[in-house]
Amino acid sequence: MIKFKKTAILCVSALMFSGAIAAGDFDKEIDGRQSYMGVLGYNMGILGAMAGEKMPYDADLASAAARNLALAAAMNNGSMWPQGSDMDSTEGTWAKADLWQNFPIVMDQLGNLKTYSEALATNAGNGLSSLQAGMKGVGDSCKECHKRFRAKKN
Amino acid sequence: MSGRAGVVTRGALMMLKKASMGMFIAIVIGSMWLIMPPRAASIITAERIPNADSGHILLQAGGCFACHTDTDDYAGGLRLDSPFGDFYSPNITMNTTQGIGGWSLNDFALAVRQGISPEGTFYYPVMPFTAYQGMTDQDIADMWAALQQLPNSDQSNIAHDLPFPFNQRLLLKGWRLLFFKQDRVDPEQRGAYLAEHVLHCAECHTPRNRLGALIASKHFAGNDQLPDDNAAPDIRSHVLKDNGWVAADLKYLFAEGMLPNGDYVGGTMVEVTDYGTAALSSEDRALLADYLLGN
Numbered sequence: 001m002i003k004f005k006k007t008a009i010l011c012v013s014a015l016m017f018s019g020a021i022a023a024g025d026f027d028k029e030i031d032g033r034q035s036y037m038g039v040l041g042y043n044m045g046i047l048g049a050m051a052g053e054k055m056p057y058d059a060d061l062a063s064a065a066a067r068n069l070a071l072a073a074a075m076n077n078g079s080m081w082p083q084g085s086d087m088d089s090t091e092g093t094w095a096k097a098d099l100w101q102n103f104p105i106v107m108d109q110l111g112n113l114k115t116y117s118e119a120l121a122t123n124a125g126n127g128l129s130s131l132q133a134g135m136k137g138v139g140d141s142c143k144e145c146h147k148r149f150r151a152k153k154n
Numbered sequence: 155m156s157g158r159a160g161v162v163t164r165g166a167l168m169m170l171k172k173a174s175m176g177m178f179i180a181i182v183i184g185s186m187w188l189i190m191p192p193r194a195a196s197i198i199t200a201e202r203i204p205n206a207d208s209g210h211i212l213l214q215a216g217g218c219f220a221c222h223t224d225t226d227d228y229a230g231g232l233r234l235d236s237p238f239g240d241f242y243s244p245n246i247t248m249n250t251t252q253g254i255g256g257w258s259l260n261d262f263a264l265a266v267r268q269g270i271s272p273e274g275t276f277y278y279p280v281m282p283f284t285a286y287q288g289m290t291d292q293d294i295a296d297m298w299a300a301l302q303q304l305p306n307s308d309q310s311n312i313a314h315d316l317p318f319p320f321n322q323r324l325l326l327k328g329w330r331l332l333f334f335k336q337d338r339v340d341p342e343q344r345g346a347y348l349a350e351h352v353l354h355c356a357e358c359h360t361p362r363n364r365l366g367a368l369i370a371s372k373h374f375a376g377n378d379q380l381p382d383d384n385a386a387p388d389i390r391s392h393v394l395k396d397n398g399w400v401a402a403d404l405k406y407l408f409a410e411g412m413l414p415n416g417d418y419v420g421g422t423m424v425e426v427t428d429y430g431t432a433a434l435s436s437e438d439r440a441l442l443a444d445y446l447l448g449n
Contacts, residue, residue, distance in 0.1 A: 037417075045416025052406030087383075096383065139410050139418060143428070146420030152378075152385040 026085035030093045033080035036072070043069040044138070047124065051132045063125035069138070070121035073114045087151060099149040106145065113141040198263050202295045209300025212293055214433035216286065216352050220425040222246050229253075229307035234280055235381045238366065239316035241280045249306040262301075263294045269334070276326035278314075279333075279366065285354035288338040288347070333367035345445030348438060353430050358386040358422065384421040391448035404443035408434070 046065040049055040084090070086097040099106055116137030123130045213219050213228075222243045224231035229252075230245040248255040254262065261272040269276055269283035277283060319325060339346045349355050360368045361377045376388035394404075403414040408431035411419050419427060431439060 041416035043416065044412065044418070045414070048406055048410070048412045048416060049402075052402055052409070052412075054400070054402035054406070135410060139412060140428075142418035143411050143420070143424045146418050147422075147424040150420045151383040152387065152421060 026082055026090055027092070029080050029082050029085055030090070033077065033095075034093075036075070036077055036080060039072050040069065040142070043072070044142070047120075047131065047135060050128070051135045053128075057128040057131065059125045059127070062131050063121070066117070066121040066124035066131075066134075070114075070117040073110075073117040077110075094151045094153050096149050096151055102148070106149065109141055109145045112144075113138065116141055198259055198291045198295060202292055204295040204299035205292075206296065206299040206303055208293075209296035209298070210303075211433050212297050212352060213300055215348070215430050216289075216297070217282070217354065217425070217430055218246070218297070220429045226305075226307040226309055228301070228304060229309040231309060231312055233312075236280060236366070237379075238320040239314065241278060241314045241316075242312035243281075244311045245307060245309050246301065247304060247306040248302060249308050252308050252310050253306055254301075255306060259295060259298050262298050263291070266294060266297075269330070275323055276330065278323075278326065279329070282354045282357050284334060284368075285351055285357060287334075287336050288351035290341050293352070329365065329367075333365070335370075343445075344438065345441035345443075348434070348442050349445050353426065353442075355389070355426075358384075358426075359389050380422065382421070386423070389446060391446060394447060399447070401440065401443045401447060401449070404446060405436070405439050408432070408439040408442060409436070 043065040046055075047062060047069070050057045050062055081095075081099070083100055085093060086095050086100060087093050088097045116134070120131075120134040120138055123134045219228065221232060221234070222228050222230050222245075224233075224243075226247075228245070228247045230243040232243045234241040234243065245253040247253040250256045254265075257265075257272060264270050264272070265277065265283070267283060267287045267289060269279065269281065271277065314321070339350050341347045356368055356373060358380060359374045359376060360370075361372050361375060361379070362368055374388065374390045376386055378385035380386060399414060406412055407419070408427060410432075411424060411427035413419060431442065434442070
């Protein structure tokens with residue numbers, strides 16, 4: 001119901017101003033966090049392709065990607081998750097409202113991501129098996145959060 | 155081996171043929187129409203040497219662990235919401251009062267493959283016996299042996315919370331008549347066997363009709379009506395190929411849960427990768443990948 005009202009209001013204002021049509025109040029934050037996730041994914045994609053032996057192992061490339069990941073994971077991204085920017089309240093996001101009800105868990109998961117990414121940054125350049133071993137903890141941090149707090153984009 | 159489905163199965167299949175004229179009437183008067191199924195005297199006949207190690211892997215891969223565990227391993231209690239109401243998985247540890255400790259191997263086989271309890275009542279298809287119906291005698295015996303080795307729990311079962319008429323188990327007779335098909339994949343086709351009968355990918359990736367049955371013509375075409383905002387994408391081989399998936403991507407997804415672009419799966423697929431496909435050998439993951447890509 002609330003979602004419907006909001007859409008209706010947006011349609012009206014779009015008619016009135018016929019300029020830029022805002023998808024919601026949190027465009028910047030949502031864009032920000034999706035791009036942030038994109039950076040995590042980009043680096044994991046490189047590391048995963050090597051770990052899954054789709055691509056030959058390259059120690060320099062692996063180290064660089066893992067260091068990028070660790071830097072990104074250490075970034076303070078708190079401002080990207082404002083209250084009310086969940087998928088039930090606004091468009092263009094796949095973050096479940098449940099995320100905002102469980103902030104302590106989310107903080108733990110972000111903490112795990114940071115810890116495991118740092119370990120991976122130290123080890124990813126030390127050979128394929130060392131990279132493969134280090135992927136698990138990082139990947140589990142991604143999955144744990146996506147499992148509970150993110151819906152499938154479709 | 156694949157013909158040893160037992161008396162109940164063949165009876166049900168014959169009924170299914172007979173029913174084609176009056177299927178609708180059958181649902182309505184289903185309870186009078188079918189006589190109580192006989193307690194199949196013996197489903198697993200041949201002597202087998204069970205392999206509990208293989209059984210542990212099958213319990214993981216088949217999703218038994220994921221679905222029958224809330225707090226204590228295999229002690230049930232996990233809430234499963236559905237369009238028909240809330241189900242709770244039961245305790246399947248060897249506890250003799252709360253679990254299935256008093257059962258025989260054949261009771262277990264009948265429950266898992268035919269969805270029939272030792273008392274002869276029908277299980278809801280939320281327990282995916284419709285997929286497990288094709289599991290081999292050996293695999294069933296292996297899982298049974300594995301369950302014997304696990305600690306037992308006296309956690310009591312939670313009653314399902316279903317509105318009328320879905321709380322009427324008798325209606326399941328009509329449902330089975332219409333929708334319980336016994337198509338068995340040859341276990342030698344291991345990738346297909348694992349996907350269809352053990353890991354039951356279709357249970358989530360195939361859309362369902364209004365009575366909750368899978369739409370066979372849309373096998374693997376995706377289902378965005380899953381509980382908790384879960385949406386299982388289209389994973390038909392041509393779609394996967396169009397989206398650029400190659401065998402190495404699928405193998406890595408099955409091992410670690412990563413998508414080709416570095417994103418990680420979410421939702422219930424995490425349980426499939428973490429408990430299910432990750433438990434398989436890498437050879438089995440490769441066979442599964444080949445089956446999905448149609449290679």
